[in-house]
Amino acid sequence: MPESVKILDSLLKGIAVVDATLQNDTFLRALQRQPVSYTPVWLMRQAGRYLAEYKQTRSTAGSFLGLAKNPDFATEVTIQPLDRFPLDAAILFSDILMIPDAMGLGLDFVNGEGPRFARPLRTEADINKLAVPDMNELRYVFDAVAQIRRTLNGRAPLIGFAGSPWTVGCYMVEGQSSADYRTIKTMLYTQPELLHRILDITAQTTTQYLNEQIKAGAQAVMIFDSWGGALADGLYQQFSLAYMKQVCDGLLREFNGQKIPVIVFTKGGGLWLEDIVTSGCDAIGLDWTVNLGKARARVNDKVALQGNLDPMSLFGSEASVRQEVRRVIDDFGPVGKGGHVFNLGHGISQFTNPERVAALVDEVHTYSRKMHV
Ligand code: CP3
Numbered sequence: 606m607p608e609s610v611k612i613l614d615s616l617l618k619g620i621a622v623v624d625a626t627l628q629n630d631t632f633l634r635a636l637q638r639q640p641v642s643y644t645p646v647w648l649m650r651q652a653g654r655y656l657a658e659y660k661q662t663r664s665t666a667g668s669f670l671g672l673a674k675n676p677d678f679a680t681e682v683t684i685q686p687l688d689r690f691p692l693d694a695a696i697l698f699s700d701i702l703m704i705p706d707a708m709g710l711g712l713d714f715v716n717g718e719g720p721r722f723a724r725p726l727r728t729e730a731d732i733n734k735l736a737v738p739d740m741n742e743l744r745y746v747f748d749a750v751a752q753i754r755r756t757l758n759g760r761a762p763l764i765g766f767a768g769s770p771w772t773v774g775c776y777m778v779e780g781q782s783s784a785d786y787r788t789i790k791t792m793l794y795t796q797p798e799l800l801h802r803i804l805d806i807t808a809q810t811t812t813q814y815l816n817e818q819i820k821a822g823a824q825a826v827m828i829f830d831s832w833g834g835a836l837a838d839g840l841y842q843q844f845s846l847a848y849m850k851q852v853c854d855g856l857l858r859e860f861n862g863q864k865i866p867v868i869v870f871t872k873g874g875g876l877w878l879e880d881i882v883t884s885g886c887d888a889i890g891l892d893w894t895v896n897l898g899k900a901r902a903r904v905n906d907k908v909a910l911q912g913n914l915d916p917m918s919l920f921g922s923e924a925s926v927r928q929e930v931r932r933v934i935d936d937f938g939p940v941g942k943g944g945h946v947f948n949l950g951h952g953i954s955q956f957t958n959p960e961r962v963a964a965l966v967d968e969v970h971t972y973s974r975k976m977h978v
Pocket of ligand 1: 648649650651652653654663669696697698700701702718719720766768782829831951
């Protein structure tokens with residue numbers, strides 16, 4: 606492209622993402638361990654079936670994929686939880702399985718049974734055909750990011766996301782959710798080089814995919830390594846962490862003059878915190894098995910921490926939800942330069958009462974404000 610066209614192109618891209626000054630940057634500040642006046646909060650899977658308005662939009666869309674692949678619907682459901690609760694960040698409504706779908710594996714969501722791939726990767730021949738897809742196959746995601754960002758209009762920052770290569774690889778090889786990861790672990794122990802090829806191609810794709818989300822307007826990105834905790838020590842580092850590091854190394858860490866923080870979340874990764882720091886992430890997501898104060902000492906305040914209330918605690922009374930919230934905030938300890946983003950330790954259950962979520966958000970804000978004075 607000639608230089609003048611390149612400049613015009615980048616100007617136009619700039620216009621697409623310029624919005625009103627961010628009215629609430631608490632989340633982005635906490636991720637960068639800058640001073641904040643209260644602890645910011647958002648929830649994994651905050652847009653979802655526990656909200657009646659989500660179920661309504663989903664039924665209009667006809668299916669989960671119909672919802673997620675339509676930028677208008679995706680924008681609508683992304684904003685829904687922010688209209689209900691004063692959350693400090695929005696997260697793109699999409700799924701970690703859009704990448705293998707774009708790679709041609711044929712994604713479907715069977716009602717009540719979760720994701721299914723028509724063409725899982727099982728043989729060397731399947732893997733030989735695997736390639737980084739054209740990012741235009743995922744254009745609907747980037748269009749949704751741009752539209753959500755415009756609609757938010759500075760109300761809260763927007764998080765983009767992808768699955769970790771290992772976690773996405775689990776679905777690509779198993780073809781569906783799995784209790785024991787027997788198929789992919791058989792491949793890992795018998796033909797590790799095949800698995801490494803899958804993970805490398807997926808990491809390359811994920812890097813491009815997250816960078817496109819950033820260019821479209823994502824202000825932070827999160828890598829969901831939901832099943833990294835299923836790996837043995839030593840193999841986690843080789844088959845999950847190494848590929849998240851590959852992704853982190855290739856990400857745009859600054860865009861349009863703004864830092865783009867990266868959050869890495871390995872569920873069950875509490876034993877590997879020191880290793881996870883070496884991925885180069887800005888923040889580590891933690892599940893509820895980890896004590897935030899001890900985690901903080903182990904990472905030596907080199908990264909921010911996100912988490913880590915047990916999602917099932919929302920099935921307690923309002924008083925107990927508030928008490929558990931205070932415990933998490935107390936565990937993190939003196940805030941000093943910030944560095945804590947409140948979240949659940951995994952996605953919210955579809956059976957959660959939204960009133961408990963309201964209590965959670967309120968308690969995080971009111972209790973932490975007292976600690977930040
Ligand atoms: O956090 C958000 O609100 C953003 C949206 C989001 C979804 N999936 C929407 C979704 C995010 C961040 C994800 C990530 C995701 N998807 C993960 C990693 C996070 C985690 O929970 O560990 C994983 C493992 C998946 C794969 C996936 N998607 C499964 C196993 C299922 C079926 C199980 C289920 O909860 O129904 C999905 C479907 C899915 N993705 C739903 C939503 C709201 C429910 C679909 C529906 O409406 O029927």
